[in-house]
Amino acid sequence: MLYLSTRGDQTPKQFCDILLEGLAPDGGLYLPASYPQVDAATLERWRTVYHTQGYAELAFEVLSLYIDDIPAADLRALCAKTYTVEVFGTGEIVPLRHLENGIWLEALSNGPTLAFKDMAMQLLGNLFEYELARRGETLNILGATSGDTGSAAEYAMRGKKGVRVFMTSPANRMSPFQQAQMFSLMDENIFNIAVDGVFDDCQDMVKAVSNDLEFKRKYKIGTVNSINWARLLAQVVYYFAGYFQATETNAQKVSFTVPSGNFGNVCAGHVARMMGLPIAKLVVATNENDVLDEFFKTGVYRVRTSADTHETSSPSMDISKASNFERFVFDLLGRDGARTKAFFGDALSRVGFFDLEAHPAFSQAAGKYGFESGKSTHADRLATIKDTWTRHGMMIDTHTADGVKVAREHLQAGVPMIVLETALPIKFAATIVEATGREPDRPARFEGIEALPKRVTHMAADAQAIQQFIAQHCA
Numbered sequence: 001m002l003y004l005s006t007r008g009d010q011t012p013k014q015f016c017d018i019l020l021e022g023l024a025p026d027g028g029l030y031l032p033a034s035y036p037q038v039d040a041a042t043l044e045r046w047r048t049v050y051h052t053q054g055y056a057e058l059a060f061e062v063l064s065l066y067i068d069d070i071p072a073a074d075l076r077a078l079c080a081k082t083y084t085v086e087v088f089g090t091g092e093i094v095p096l097r098h099l100e101n102g103i104w105l106e107a108l109s110n111g112p113t114l115a116f117k118d119m120a121m122q123l124l125g126n127l128f129e130y131e132l133a134r135r136g137e138t139l140n141i142l143g144a145t146s147g148d149t150g151s152a153a154e155y156a157m158r159g160k161k162g163v164r165v166f167m168t169s170p171a172n173r174m175s176p177f178q179q180a181q182m183f184s185l186m187d188e189n190i191f192n193i194a195v196d197g198v199f200d201d202c203q204d205m206v207k208a209v210s211n212d213l214e215f216k217r218k219y220k221i222g223t224v225n226s227i228n229w230a231r232l233l234a235q236v237v238y239y240f241a242g243y244f245q246a247t248e249t250n251a252q253k254v255s256f257t258v259p260s261g262n263f264g265n266v267c268a269g270h271v272a273r274m275m276g277l278p279i280a281k282l283v284v285a286t287n288e289n290d291v292l293d294e295f296f297k298t299g300v301y302r303v304r305t306s307a308d309t310h311e312t313s314s315p316s317m318d319i320s321k322a323s324n325f326e327r328f329v330f331d332l333l334g335r336d337g338a339r340t341k342a343f344f345g346d347a348l349s350r351v352g353f354f355d356l357e358a359h360p361a362f363s364q365a366a367g368k369y370g371f372e373s374g375k376s377t378h379a380d381r382l383a384t385i386k387d388t389w390t391r392h393g394m395m396i397d398t399h400t401a402d403g404v405k406v407a408r409e410h411l412q413a414g415v416p417m418i419v420l421e422t423a424l425p426i427k428f429a430a431t432i433v434e435a436t437g438r439e440p441d442r443p444a445r446f447e448g449i450e451a452l453p454k455r456v457t458h459m460a461a462d463a464q465a466i467q468q469f470i471a472q473h474c475a
């Protein structure tokens with residue numbers, strides 16, 4: 001399988017080349033040259049594989065269609081090492097629970113940091129360690145986080161050979177639970193940096209360092225952000241696993257509702273459907289930051305300014321633009337790299353929006369791609385959390401609540417609707433208490449983490465300071 005850029009660069013790349021790269025050199029995102037097609041016989045076989053051999057083996061089946069530069073035995077071992085009961089808590093890895101008429105919750109947040117990002121990041125950690133060892137190289141991952149991504153990256157990379165993580169976060173802005181999760185890690189290859197400022201200041205520092213090409217090369221600076229194709233690919237697997245749990249036979253269809261921010265999670269659903277998974281609808285659920293809801297309703301994709309980006313009680317969906325969305329638009333435009341470049345490279349930087357309403361691909365989109373969308377507000381979130389708790393005894397987190405609220409508006413008779421559960425409620429306890437008057441359950445392994453010793457360096461929002469810090473710790 002070869003990979004190409006959404007902005008037209010056709011230089012063929014293999015999986016392990018793009019694994020350690022971020023954007024393509026022309027500024028686009030990598031996609032496979034084509035989507036492997038899963039025929040009826042294969043889908044039947046995969047159903048049996050999942051139910052009899054388990055999630056790791058299903059992951060190997062899906063991944064091996066996209067990765068041909070890692071020997072099969074090694075890839076199988078990497079999947080087996082990643083998707084274990086010890087790390088994800090159950091044999092199903094992504095168990096399905098029934099919520100109410102036709103609505104199911106697929107649990108993606110029982111990994112080390114209690115959010116769905118572990119599903120992909122845990123695999124990425126093992127892939128990085130494998131590939132760096134094979135090349136005899138090292139990598140220093142530099143990132144900025146407002147919560148979930150940074151901790152998922154740290155828990156995936158801790159103790160891994162050849163990798164260090166330098167993770168900036170805005171000082172005192174994360175929830176006490178999130179801070180404790182990250183700062184209590186004592187691994188020598190993990191560096192937490194609390195920056196005096198807000199998330200954008202952290203991101204600016206990371207950008208400044210990445211733009212210093214000499215420094216970047218000398219210190220082998222890399223990233224693990226959500227546009228990494230390997231992360232997206234890992235997420236494709238749980239769409240198949242959710243389907244096999246919700247249906248008896250492959251003649252049935254299901255729909256998915258996905259709480260969305262950067263469009264990474266739901267883009268994996270798009271890929272699964274392009275491969276042939278029988279998906280009726282993919283429903284995009286947003287919070288008050290409704291860039292994506294606006295697009296699917298009007299055809300206009302309009303990025304927001306920082307001032308126009310709301311701080312909400314589902315903070316992992318507080319985005320001003322959806323960084324993975326370009327992949328979907330590339331497919332929507334019939335994989336026309338020049339047009340994709342005109343929209344994402346030119347129009348967005350020039351006027352901040354583009355409009356696909358009049359484009360034939362968009363008017364067909366509902367039929368051709370089957371996307372729908374909806375949005376949820378703080379009041380909706382509270383009402384939904386309270387309702388699922390009082391009526392079903394089920395506590396859901398704020399992001400999943402956005403999903404459930406929107407899913408209820410998009411049900412179709414006879415088609416199971418699977419809502420992806422993207423975090424556990426304990427991560428966002430304050431809002432859960434506001435909604436239900438109760439503290440959410442805390443998994444035993446997180447008892448008392450707020451009191452653990454912390455390992456964190458405080459720093460001014462200054463790119464030079466972090467460059468010095470990296471240089472010191474790479475000596």
Ligand SMILES: *Cc1c(COP(=O)(O)O)cnc(C)c1O
Pocket residue numbers: 115116117148149226259260261262263264265266316317399422423
């Ligand atoms: C990251 C995140 C999301 C949004 O996922 P995208 O792939 O960015 O759309 C939703 N919920 C939680 C809890 C997250 O951490």
